[in-house]
Amino acid sequence: MDIGLNFSIHLSFTVAAMAVIMLVRDITNVRTVTLIALLMMFVLEVIPAVLGLQEVVGLSPTRLRSFIILGNLLACFYTPAFMSSRLTFSLILLMNGLTLGMLEIGDIRLLCLVVPVFFVILIAATGTKNGMHRILMVFGALCTALISMSVLYPADAGLDTGMLELVGLVFFIGLFPVSPWFSKLYENLPSGLLASAFIVQAMFIISLQQQQSLDRNAVLAVLPLLSIISVLMALAQHNTRRALSGLAASQLGFLVYADSGQHFSDLAGSLLAQAQMVAIPGLILTLGILETRIGKLNLSRPTGQYDSYPKLASAMLLFGLMSAGFPLSLVYVAEDLILEAGLYEAPLQGFAWLGVTALTAIAVMKLYLYLCHGGKGFEPGIDILPSKLFAAVFVTGFLIVSSFTLTA
Amino acid sequence: MPSLLLFEILAALIFVPIACVFIWLATSMLLSKKPREATVVLFCRIAIGSAFLAALAMAVLLPIESGNEIVLGSWFSTDHYSYEIVMQTDVIAVVYALFTTALLYVICSFSKRYLHKESGFHRFYLVMLLFALGLLLVSFSGTVELLLVGWEVVGLSSVLLIAFFTQREQPPRNGLWVFSVYRLTDIGLYAAVLFLHLSQTGTKFEALSTAPWAGIPAHDGAEITALLLILAVMGKSALFPFSNWLPRAMEGPTPSSAIFYGALSVNLGPLLLLRMGDVIAGSPLISGLLIAIGLFTVLVGNLAGRVQSDIKSRLAYGSITQLGFIVIEIAFGWVELALVHVVTHAVIRTLQLLRAPSLLHERHHLEQMLGHHIRVFHPSVETVTNFQRFMFRLRLERCFLDNLLVDWLVNKILLLIRQLDKLEREVAGLITGHKSEAVALPTAAESSVTLIRN
Numbered sequence: 126m127d128i129g130l131n132f133s134i135h136l137s138f139t140v141a142a143m144a145v146i147m148l149v150r151d152i153t154n155v156r157t158v159t160l161i162a163l164l165m166m167f168v169l170e171v172i173p174a175v176l177g178l179q180e181v182v183g184l185s186p187t188r189l190r191s192f193i194i195l196g197n198l199l200a201c202f203y204t205p206a207f208m209s210s211r212l213t214f215s216l217i218l219l220m221n222g223l224t225l226g227m228l229e230i231g232d233i234r235l236l237c238l239v240v241p242v243f244f245v246i247l248i249a250a251t252g253t254k255n256g257m258h259r260i261l262m263v264f265g266a267l268c269t270a271l272i273s274m275s276v277l278y279p280a281d282a283g284l285d286t287g288m289l290e291l292v293g294l295v296f297f298i299g300l301f302p303v304s305p306w307f308s309k310l311y312e313n314l315p316s317g318l319l320a321s322a323f324i325v326q327a328m329f330i331i332s333l334q335q336q337q338s339l340d341r342n343a344v345l346a347v348l349p350l351l352s353i354i355s356v357l358m359a360l361a362q363h364n365t366r367r368a369l370s371g372l373a374a375s376q377l378g379f380l381v382y383a384d385s386g387q388h389f390s391d392l393a394g395s396l397l398a399q400a401q402m403v404a405i406p407g408l409i410l411t412l413g414i415l416e417t418r419i420g421k422l423n424l425s426r427p428t429g430q431y432d433s434y435p436k437l438a439s440a441m442l443l444f445g446l447m448s449a450g451f452p453l454s455l456v457y458v459a460e461d462l463i464l465e466a467g468l469y470e471a472p473l474q475g476f477a478w479l480g481v482t483a484l485t486a487i488a489v490m491k492l493y494l495y496l497c498h499g500g501k502g503f504e505p506g507i508d509i510l511p512s513k514l515f516a517a518v519f520v521t522g523f524l525i526v527s528s529f530t531l532t533a
Numbered sequence: 534m535p536s537l538l539l540f541e542i543l544a545a546l547i548f549v550p551i552a553c554v555f556i557w558l559a560t561s562m563l564l565s566k567k568p569r570e571a572t573v574v575l576f577c578r579i580a581i582g583s584a585f586l587a588a589l590a591m592a593v594l595l596p597i598e599s600g601n602e603i604v605l606g607s608w609f610s611t612d613h614y615s616y617e618i619v620m621q622t623d624v625i626a627v628v629y630a631l632f633t634t635a636l637l638y639v640i641c642s643f644s645k646r647y648l649h650k651e652s653g654f655h656r657f658y659l660v661m662l663l664f665a666l667g668l669l670l671v672s673f674s675g676t677v678e679l680l681l682v683g684w685e686v687v688g689l690s691s692v693l694l695i696a697f698f699t700q701r702e703q704p705p706r707n708g709l710w711v712f713s714v715y716r717l718t719d720i721g722l723y724a725a726v727l728f729l730h731l732s733q734t735g736t737k738f739e740a741l742s743t744a745p746w747a748g749i750p751a752h753d754g755a756e757i758t759a760l761l762l763i764l765a766v767m768g769k770s771a772l773f774p775f776s777n778w779l780p781r782a783m784e785g786p787t788p789s790s791a792i793f794y795g796a797l798s799v800n801l802g803p804l805l806l807l808r809m810g811d812v813i814a815g816s817p818l819i820s821g822l823l824i825a826i827g828l829f830t831v832l833v834g835n836l837a838g839r840v841q842s843d844i845k846s847r848l849a850y851g852s853i854t855q856l857g858f859i860v861i862e863i864a865f866g867w868v869e870l871a872l873v874h875v876v877t878h879a880v881i882r883t884l885q886l887l888r889a890p891s892l893l894h895e896r897h898h899l900e901q902m903l904g905h906h907i908r909v910f911h912p913s914v915e916t917v918t919n920f921q922r923f924m925f926r927l928r929l930e931r932c933f934l935d936n937l938l939v940d941w942l943v944n945k946i947l948l949l950i951r952q953l954d955k956l957e958r959e960v961a962g963l964i965t966g967h968k969s970e971a972v973a974l975p976t977a978a979e980s981s982v983t984l985i986r987n
Binding site: 263304305361482491 | 563564565608609611616652681682685686689692696699700701702704705706708709712713716717719720723724726727728730731946947950951953954957958960961964965966967
């Protein structure tokens with residue numbers, strides 16, 4: 126019996142109901158309620174696995190759910206309560222419900238509904254600030270249309286559905302040149318919601334490609350180049366949030382590449398998604414925390430004050446290393462599996478992806494060095510609480526230990 | 534007692550104490566309960582000292598039982614290969630472990646006073662232990678995969694030490710520069726590991742010479758893999774054309790300069806080349822390439838080193854020159870000579886780097902004793918020929934390697950990317966009706982990479 130599955134569905138409904146209640150009623154400590162709910166879900170997923178009642182091999186739903194919930198748990202835990210509204214926490218929960226829901230959707234047509242729902246949530250989160258609703262509506266509509274067409278058109282109708290789906294996914298993950306909405310989103314959304322949104326995007330890529338395959342030749346021709354441009358844009362940025370958007374987009378591009386490969390072990394794409402659902406949100410969240418403390422972050426020169434926030438710097442470094450595929454981490458294992466098959470299938474593109482992983486690591490190190498070193502001042506009392514650093518260490522340990530429990 | 538078990542115990546004695554002290558120090562810092570400086574140094578000395586003694590015992594046992602392999606299990610496995618964790622205890626590994634631990638012990642003792650009451654005292658020792666673990670892992674690794682893990686740990690800890698001084702702008706810039714060189718050249722190492730997976734002959738070092746890849750004959754496959762590994766070696770050991778990162782790495786405290794750049798970190802490249810011995814001996818292409826790289830490295834190190842005005846930079850270029858010679862020795866197959874050269878160079882360079890900070894003080898002292906400044910010979914500019922002028926500029930500009938790399942490659946790419954970024958902002962501005970902030974195009978003052986000239 127899939128114990129975790131039943132609990133998960135049950136709790137998803139509970140959490141969704143809780144989110145609605147929080148929207149209409151003034152609950153004073155929303156963050157605590159949300160945290161408890163997510164923590165309960167995580168424990169209920171993990172305990173059966175620890176007790177041996179659930180399989181935890183690479184592709185098992187329990188494993189995937191654990192990572193999804195852990196990512197959202199981090200999003201809640203790292204979102205500063207004093208800076209965030211009830212709406213933020215409610216929407217994080219909604220994103221969590223949406224991601225878990227994707228695991229249970231068996232019908233690809235129903236899965237297409239995730240795209241408009243996702244964009245509606247984003248519009249609700251950003252409001253009309255800086256004209257965000259306009260850009261989200263334009264790109265959301267285009268993205269929904271492309272993905273829906275790729276799914277709804279019959280395969281023999283003469284339309285290259287694989288290509289349409291690829292273009293739709295490029296829109297959805299915000300790769301260059303259709304990245305304006307994604308960069309703007311990163312500039313305007315709270316970091317907690319960005320983290321949850323990244324998890325939704327990663328889960329959507331896996332879910333969609335489990336049900337409909339992409340045009341592999343198009344993927345090989347287009348994605349490496351677009352991902353390299355995205356990660357180079359992240360490296361060249363002075364605006365930290367835009368740099369993060371380039372970094373996230375290139376990693377999502379890598380995920381699309383991994384999931385579309387027929388030569389690959391099924392494990393590879395799923396592992397990458399699982400690991401990045403925790404590591405990238407962690408990086409986004411630590412940067413969000415830093416921003417709430419010292420204001421807008423600039424990458425034009427090193428201006429960090431390490432002595433003012435050593436714990437935060439350590440957490441940022443840990444999440445950064447995990448997301449960049451440092452050896453022994455789960456991302457490293459996933460990249461190893463993906464690139465091995467990738468080099469065999471198309472060596473040139475394989476090397477391009479090796480370049481993407483190297484540039485990602487450099488971009489992550491730049492974030493750490495430029496935002497945590499180089500400044501002269503000292504500001505007391507702005508470091509994170511030890512519990513947040515413990516959480517980062519726990520997640521890092523989780524990502525390393527889980528790489529030792531794999532069987533393909 | 535069976536010799537394999539003995540070697541296993543000795544290997545555990547090398548790694549476990551250092552790992553335990555690392556975990557203890559990391560946990561203490563995590564709990565904000567930093568131990569006393571003296572306690573930290575004592576525990577580090579005990580851990581590194583026991584590792585040295587264990588390596589010494591291995592050296593004594595080697596003539597009796599050489600080339601043991603210790604299999605620690607498997608990390609993960611797929612349908613066609615298994616990621617084995619294998620350690621190798623041969624002459625190369627033991628020699629490297631011996632001089633690594635000996636020099637680390639010296640530097641550990643030196644740093645006690647040098648970094649006394651520095652705010653990053655504990656951080657330094659923590660990163661130094663991480664570096665020691667990475668270095669020993671590379672030395673004893675029996676597979677290219679395990680070597681990669683240690684290689685990356687060494688790279689990361691080196692960068693953290695270059696950026697050790699947190700309140701200055703230049704250390705993080707130079708740290709990023711070094712990390713970029715490391716990580717981009719490490720693509721070769723990553724690709725070599727993946728090729729060896731595909732060869733299905735395993736990733737042990739013997740497989741390097743017999744690895745067919747994707748239908749390519751074994752000999753060609755081995756050459757491809759060797760070329761990839763050489764790329765990684767060029768980055769890590771500051772060989773031509775990546776030589777100029779080494780002087781920039783001197784931003785860290787003197788003990789870290791001694792450990793990482795003069796003595797230990799840069800010698801990982803020769804270690805990997807020594808492990809590839811069969812491939813180099815069997816391929817005129819590879820050995821010829823290595824001789825050419827070595828010669829150019831010697832040339833760059835010698836030319837640029839002559840005009841350096843500070844002692845640490847001069848020593849760095851001295852290291853580069855010697856590394857060039859070591860690579861040439863390996864290319865000619867003179868393994869024993871190369872090993873002796875590595876060890877003697879590491880020892881002498883560590884001594885020179887540790888003495889460097891006190892040289893200025895001693896010079897002032899000498900001048901006080903003499904009662905006048907020590908005269909320095911300045912050649913007359915009137916006697917300089919055009920060729921000499923050109924050579925002087927070549928030396929000052931470090932053989933124009935950075936200019937070629939930064940002006941002709943990196944800045945061009947950055948400019949193109951920032952133009953694309955500007956375009957993206959304009960599109961977003963059109964749709965939202967909200968004008969985005971202006972894009973900063975790279976300038977000499979702002980671009981992180983152009984600052985390497987400073």
